[in-house]
Amino acid sequence: MMQARRLAGHALVEALIAQGITTCFGVPGESFLAVLDGFHEHAGRIRFVACRHEGGAAFMAEAQGKLSGRPGICFVTRGPGAANASIGLHTAFQDSTPMILFVGQVAADMRDREAFQEIDFRQMFGPGTLGLAKWVGEVQHADRLPEYVARAFHVAMQGRPGPVVLVLPEDMLTTTTAAPVLPRVEPVEAWPAPGALREVRTMLLAADRPFVIAGGGGWDGAACGALQRFAESWQLPVGCAFRFQDVFDNRHPNYAGDVGIAINPRLAARIRDADLVLAIGARLGEMTTGGYTLLEAPRPKQRLIHVHAGAEELGRVYAADLLLQASMACAAKALETLAAPPLLPWAGHTAAAHADYEANLRPGPLDAAVSRLDMALVVQTMQRVLNEPGPENAVFTNGAGNFSGWLHRYYRYPGLQHHGRTQLAPTSGAMGYGLPAAVAVALLQPGRTVVNLAGDGDFLMTGQELATATGYGAKLIAIVVDNGSFGTIRMHQEREYPGRLSGSELFNPDFALLARAYGWASAVVAETAEFEPVFRAALMRSESTLLHLKLPVEVSTSRATLSRIREASRTGGAGG
Numbered sequence: 001m002m003q004a005r006r007l008a009g010h011a012l013v014e015a016l017i018a019q020g021i022t023t024c025f026g027v028p029g030e031s032f033l034a035v036l037d038g039f040h041e042h043a044g045r046i047r048f049v050a051c052r053h054e055g056g057a058a059f060m061a062e063a064q065g066k067l068s069g070r071p072g073i074c075f076v077t078r079g080p081g082a083a084n085a086s087i088g089l090h091t092a093f094q095d096s097t098p099m100i101l102f103v104g105q106v107a108a109d110m111r112d113r114e115a116f117q118e119i120d121f122r123q124m125f126g127p128g129t130l131g132l133a134k135w136v137g138e139v140q141h142a143d144r145l146p147e148y149v150a151r152a153f154h155v156a157m158q159g160r161p162g163p164v165v166l167v168l169p170e171d172m173l174t175t176t177t178a179a180p181v182l183p184r185v186e187p188v189e190a191w192p193a194p195g196a197l198r199e200v201r202t203m204l205l206a207a208d209r210p211f212v213i214a215g216g217g218g219w220d221g222a223a224c225g226a227l228q229r230f231a232e233s234w235q236l237p238v239g240c241a242f243r244f245q246d247v248f249d250n251r252h253p254n255y256a257g258d259v260g261i262a263i264n265p266r267l268a269a270r271i272r273d274a275d276l277v278l279a280i281g282a283r284l285g286e287m288t289t290g291g292y293t294l295l296e297a298p299r300p301k302q303r304l305i306h307v308h309a310g311a312e313e314l315g316r317v318y319a320a321d322l323l324l325q326a327s328m329a330c331a332a333k334a335l336e337t338l339a340a341p342p343l344l345p346w347a348g349h350t351a352a353a354h355a356d357y358e359a360n361l362r363p364g365p366l367d368a369a370v371s372r373l374d375m376a377l378v379v380q381t382m383q384r385v386l387n388e389p390g391p392e393n394a395v396f397t398n399g400a401g402n403f404s405g406w407l408h409r410y411y412r413y414p415g416l417q418h419h420g421r422t423q424l425a426p427t428s429g430a431m432g433y434g435l436p437a438a439v440a441v442a443l444l445q446p447g448r449t450v451v452n453l454a455g456d457g458d459f460l461m462t463g464q465e466l467a468t469a470t471g472y473g474a475k476l477i478a479i480v481v482d483n484g485s486f487g488t489i490r491m492h493q494e495r496e497y498p499g500r501l502s503g504s505e506l507f508n509p510d511f512a513l514l515a516r517a518y519g520w521a522s523a524v525v526a527e528t529a530e531f532e533p534v535f536r537a538a539l540m541r542s543e544s545t546l547l548h549l550k551l552p553v554e555v556s557t558s559r560a561t562l563s564r565i566r567e568a569s570r571t572g573g574a575g576g
């Protein structure tokens with residue numbers, strides 16, 4: 001049915017409303033004024049959250065995609081805006097997160113002159129194999145806008161989910177159109193073939209030491225519940241891929257730990273020693289495979305079954321024994337129908353894997369002369385305090401840096417069948433992700449506890465989004481672990497060029513004072529005992545709080561000090 005004629009910019013906003021979008025993130029530009037006018041026209045049904053940098057806006061949209069399973073939406077202007085937003089696209093690509101970036105573009109009558117801020121975005125972001133966008137579309141005719149928007153939603157969600165870019169020439173947005181509003185798009189789900197499923201069962205029955213690695217995009221609560229039932233009936237040990245730790249409930253007796261950076265050495269050994277690896281949804285990238293060593297590329301020692309939603313991911317690196325193309329919702333539901341025999345030879349092995357995981361939750365002693373702040377205890381204190389009122393539904397966000405290792409090692413994420421996503425973290429290792437992601441959660445799911453754990457380097461990459469939080473009334477807690485250093489880089493330097501410092505030291509502001517300038521409350525924590533009271537106070541308070549934690553740079557990771565790493569490097573030993 002045709003609609004009354006209205007600006008194409010308005011029709012775009014109507015299309016987003018029809019897709020269930022109520023919040024969009026972005027930084028305004030004169031290239032898409034007609035869309036901003038559409039937000040004005042439809043205020044009350046949809047809002048435009050104006051961020052302070054397109055990198056922050058794109059991270060917020062990426063977090064929206066992770067939380068909802070439907071595309072997060074970001075609007076930016078041409079050259080400078082799109083360039084700034086590209087980190088969010090890359091993050092969404094590597095994390096397989098549905099997202100749509102709308103980019104205002106120069107008018108058609110100026111194209112290809114390198115007009116003001118003009119870039120050819122199909123060249124810049126495409127094609128999908130380069131890792132920034134699954135598809136880049138440019139809407140040339142206002143009447144076809146609904147078609148492009150519907151396609152963008154389909155492409156972002158179907159197969160391996162990911163980011164899409166839609167380019168919006170300014171003159172297209174200001175023409176009028178009677179184009180209809182299309183219905184809400186649902187992703188097409190793919191079921192595994194019955195024959196392949198029978199083969200999974202046969203291969204499981206032939207195994208002695210199977211191991212499941214679960215992760216990747218496209219999971220929802222129902223799929224995670226089905227995965228858990230499959231693991232229970234087959235008594236399988238399950239590890240979560242890098243930064244997908246909430247795909248399997250960390251408290252479950254079949255949970256074996258996270259298969260990521262700084263993996264528990266006992267878990268790494270167990271995966272190497274498995275005779276069958278069943279990878280479900282995980283892309284089997286560099287971080288999840290320990291640099292392609294846990295599973296040797298291209299032909300692993302273990303037998304390998306790889307289940308993934310994207311046909312192009314299957315057989316991309318590994319010559320697996322069995323490849324199944326299926327979306328996570330269908331794969332997990334199909335796997336749980338596989339009948340298991342009453343006795344499984346590896347049941348004891350699964351219990352031992354979980355015991356290894358629990359042992360790894362016990363921190364080693366920290367020398368008080370080295371640090372008065374114990375990050376392991378900080379994370380465990382948060383877990384205890386958040387569990388007090390009932391099942392924890394707090395969301396933790398982080399960017400990149402060694403500080404995140406304490407969270408990944410010690411926090412026990414509930415499976416997402418309980419509270420949806422509780423871990424928002426970039427597998428791309430994008431610094432600056434955590435604060436904007438936390439702001440997005442606080443805006444999209446108000447009332448939920450949101451904690452961003454950041455490093456000092458990490459935090460100031462997007463620290464200006466403190467203003468967005470204050471301006472839009474988002475309530476969150478940001479914890480800045482200040483070691484005066486790009487500590488991860490310092491660690492690598494001590495390993496590769498011991499004692500030769502260069503470029504990794506930081507000058508830092510007074511973070512607590514900085515937060516107050518943005519209207520946040522704040523507190524400084526220099527030793528472990530000071531943390532719990534200020535964290536409790538932050539939870540109780542109505543405004544956001546920044547906790548400034550002071551950690552000596554010497555405490556490099558949850559397993560090693562800098563001196564030990566340097567010493568090991570000089571003597572050729574293992575630095576941990």
Ligand SMILES: Cc1ncc(C[n+]2csc(CCOP(=O)(O)OP(=O)(O)O)c2C)c(N)n1
Binds near residue numbers: 432459
């Ligand atoms: C956007 C971006 N730039 C650079 C890097 C490389 N990098 C990885 S970790 C890191 C240092 C992180 O420092 P900080 O946030 O202070 O955490 P720490 O390692 O000290 O715990 C850098 C520069 C990155 N991952 N992302």
